[in-house]
Structure formats: C-alpha cells, structure tokens
Amino acid sequence: MPNMSLKKNEMPSQEPQARSRNFQEVALGYTEAQALDEAKRCLHCKNRPCVSGCPVQVHIPEFIEKTAAGDFEGAYQVIAQSSALPAVCGRVCPQENQCEKLCVRGVKGEPVAIGRLERFVADWHNQHVQDAPVKPASNGRRVAVVGSGPAGLTCAGDLARMGYQVTVFEALHTAGGVLVYGIPEFRLPKAIVQKEIDGLKAMGVKIETNMVIGQVLSIDELLGQGFEAVFIGSGAGLPRFMNIPGENLKGVYSANEFLTRVNLMKAYKPGSGTPIQHAKKVAVVGGGNVAMDAARCAKRLGAEEVYIVYRRSEKELPARAEEVEHAKEEGIVFKFLNNPTRVLGGDDGEAVGIECIEMALGEPDASGRRRPVEKAGSEFTLDVDCVIMALGTSPNPLIKSTTKGLETQKWGGIVVEEETGLTSRENVYAGGDAVTGAATVILAMGAGKTAAKAIDTRLRALRP
Numbered sequence: 001m002p003n004m005s006l007k008k009n010e011m012p013s014q015e016p017q018a019r020s021r022n023f024q025e026v027a028l029g030y031t032e033a034q035a036l037d038e039a040k041r042c043l044h045c046k047n048r049p050c051v052s053g054c055p056v057q058v059h060i061p062e063f064i065e066k067t068a069a070g071d072f073e074g075a076y077q078v079i080a081q082s083s084a085l086p087a088v089c090g091r092v093c094p095q096e097n098q099c100e101k102l103c104v105r106g107v108k109g110e111p112v113a114i115g116r117l118e119r120f121v122a123d124w125h126n127q128h129v130q131d132a133p134v135k136p137a138s139n140g141r142r143v144a145v146v147g148s149g150p151a152g153l154t155c156a157g158d159l160a161r162m163g164y165q166v167t168v169f170e171a172l173h174t175a176g177g178v179l180v181y182g183i184p185e186f187r188l189p190k191a192i193v194q195k196e197i198d199g200l201k202a203m204g205v206k207i208e209t210n211m212v213i214g215q216v217l218s219i220d221e222l223l224g225q226g227f228e229a230v231f232i233g234s235g236a237g238l239p240r241f242m243n244i245p246g247e248n249l250k251g252v253y254s255a256n257e258f259l260t261r262v263n264l265m266k267a268y269k270p271g272s273g274t275p276i277q278h279a280k281k282v283a284v285v286g287g288g289n290v291a292m293d294a295a296r297c298a299k300r301l302g303a304e305e306v307y308i309v310y311r312r313s314e315k316e317l318p319a320r321a322e323e324v325e326h327a328k329e330e331g332i333v334f335k336f337l338n339n340p341t342r343v344l345g346g347d348d349g350e351a352v353g354i355e356c357i358e359m360a361l362g363e364p365d366a367s368g369r370r371r372p373v374e375k376a377g378s379e380f381t382l383d384v385d386c387v388i389m390a391l392g393t394s395p396n397p398l399i400k401s402t403t404k405g406l407e408t409q410k411w412g413g414i415v416v417e418e419e420t421g422l423t424s425r426e427n428v429y430a431g432g433d434a435v436t437g438a439a440t441v442i443l444a445m446g447a448g449k450t451a452a453k454a455i456d457t458r459l460r461a462l463r464p
Helices: 032-039 060-068 072-080 086-092 114-128 150-161 190-202 219-224 255-264 289-300 321-329 398-402 441-462
Strands: 142-146 165-169 206-208 229-232 252-254 281-285 305-310 333-336 338-345 351-364 370-374 380-382 386-389 428-430
Touching (some): 072 114, 142 150, 142 219, 150 165, 190 206, 351 386
Parallel strands (some): 281 305, 305 333
Antiparallel strands (some): 351 370, 351 380
16 A cells, blocks of 8 residues: 655654764664655656656666565665666755656655655665676776766766776875765765775776876877777866955865865864864855855864855755755854855954845846845944855866867856767767756766767767
C-alpha cells in the first residue's frame, strides 16, 4: 500500500546549539525505516515528471521502487547508471528546484524526498559494499580533463566506463574542486568525496594534482602530448568584490579564500598551519549558498555575532531554503534590504566595521528580480571585525589567455555548443561553471555527461 501522507519524513539532524560549534555533518540521514516509509510515498507516475527535472536523468521511480522493496543495493545501481556522485548529490543538489519541484505529490502536499532517499541509498552502499568498481577494458585512446570538480569528475567517469584512458589535471593539491574547497564539512564530509574519487581511480582514471593548466601546461600542449580530446571543467574560482572603500583592509576576505582555508586547509582544526581570523563579529555580504556556508563556518570558528547582509528581501534570497533555515536556527542574523557602502578601518589597518545603507525594491531588473535602490539618509554602521564578500565568482582568465582561438563571453565564460559542449577549438570541450559561471553541482555534472557522450561520438567518427 502506498503511503499517502502529505508530509515528508523529517530529516534527523544535530541540535542547533550543538552543531553551531562543531564541523560534524548537520543532517544525519534517514534510518532504514524512514527510507522505506518515504519511498512508499512515490506514486510511480507513468509520465515520470521527476526525471525530466533531473539534469543527469536519474531513473528516479525505479530507484525509489527498489528502495521501497528493501533492495537498497539495487536502488544504488539504478542511480549509478546516471550519476557518478550519488552520495554528493543526495546532500547538496537543490532537489526542491529540480526533481522534487515536478513531483506530483507536491501538488497537494510535500513532494517525495527524492534527495534524502538518494543520500540514504548511496550511504547504504558505501557502508555495506566494499568492492571496488571494475576497470573497463581500454580502447587505447586518451582524453584529458582539466579540473576535478563535479563537471570534470563526471566527464572522466563516463569516459572511463567507455574504455578511455583519462587523465584529470587539478590545479590544487587535492582533487575534488568546489566539493572540497567550497562546501563545508558539515554539509558534505570530505571522506565521501574521496570515496567517489577513489572509485574513479579504480576504473583507471589518473589524477595529477598541482597542475595549473595555462601555466604548467597549455591546452595546446595537452593536445600535442597525444590526448585526442580535452574537456575543460575548471570551474569559476575568480571572486567578485564590490569595489567599495576599505575592501583591502585586514580582516576582509573573499568567500572563496575564507572557505578554502576552512574546508581544504582545515583551518578550524587545532594546530592547523593555515592562518584564519577567529573573529568575534562577522558580516557576510551576499545571499547565496556560499554566503550561508561562510556565515555558518564563521559561527563554528567562534564568532559571537554573524550577520548576513543582503540588498534584497528574504523572498529574493537565492540560497536553498534548507540552508537559510539551518543558518537561522544556528543564530545567524539576517540584515535584509541593506547594502554595504564601505568597510571601516582602525589605526592598525584592520576592519572595525561596515557602513551600510537601507534599500527598497524598485522595478524588476534583467534577472526578473526587483532592483534594489538606496534610501537616502538611511546609513548605519555594523561593528564587525571581519567582512566576507560572497558576491559570486567568474572563470579564471588563465586558460582563455593561454589557449589560441578559444572563444569566451565578455564576462569570461567559455562559449560552447549547448548540445555537445564543443568549444571554438576542435576537440576541445567545456562545461560546468567554466561555461555558465557559478551554478549548481548537478548542472555541472550534467554538462560533464553531455561532453563525455559528445567526445565519444566525435572520436569514434574520426577513428572507429
């Protein structure tokens, strides 16, 4: 019998007071009983609207059906046909705006908790199945992948399954891209990312770290070394600033730097060799998921007061509703309809406050959101000793400047064919944030899958 409850099974989680002072995972995951109960809420619609909302086209009804029957490994294998990172996606994918948004159960209640079920199934597999993936037979052909974030890992995994010899070139000293430097441990434990990477290595994928493509090697040099195609999944790691007075003061970070120090360099651990300010009062400027991550990390580092300063209203917040709710529970204070005008500094050159002005919402801008306008005479000051700018990112221009004939947008994104990911250079493909600017993990994975399929089709046509 289907479970016709209008509400999802709640996700067990750490209590806010406890979790706001540790970096352990906030959400604890479903029990088997909860997973079985939630899976029975699926109606197995004939037109499968949830699948059309998934950028990598996971066979959602099929994996949920196997979950409901208690065949958790079978459910995992269904997901693994489409997704290279199920344990990751189950944690950080914005299902509420994709598969769950189209779930029929959401018409008169809450949708099926597809993301929570995906996480459960992936975690069950990781806990109970120790067999390494089987290395496919090699077809003798080589492909280079630039960047080991979600786009690069997905492209590499799909190509490896087809028999290609794939080498991933990562600029940092650890593979994982934004999954390891950007997303905090309390949302995505790094051991989970490493397990996914280990699985790719077992399939024969080589990963070379400390390889800044465009500096150590160029795209042209990779093609000259025998790689028949190159996929660029280098992400969008160039932070944006407001260009207001005081942004160069001590205690002012980009969210990229702050989160990299915390997540990749483990600055929160005692004895870490990576310096980071343990501020008492912190202002985070921005309203996306990165802003939530930075604010919640600052709280865990010991800040007594943490503010999110956002120039629009709560309705326009781009961050996931779950992340906003968790931030509020942990004591983060939201200053909506406020915008910084300058960072104030003390005699020692350190930030001592941030001057803001109140905003009102005017007519919609190009994004469709109402444009914020300043309210004259409404200036005020927040006394803070640390300011984190979480205003978005754009692709680093290094690859563009060192690759002849690579067409890019004015803002830096690589121009590609939508259906294939092919760039203006023959046999050079791109996808993820390097093309779109900062977006979601699952969209980057979708781009990686698209490119892998196109690369295989192209290379088989050139030399069957």
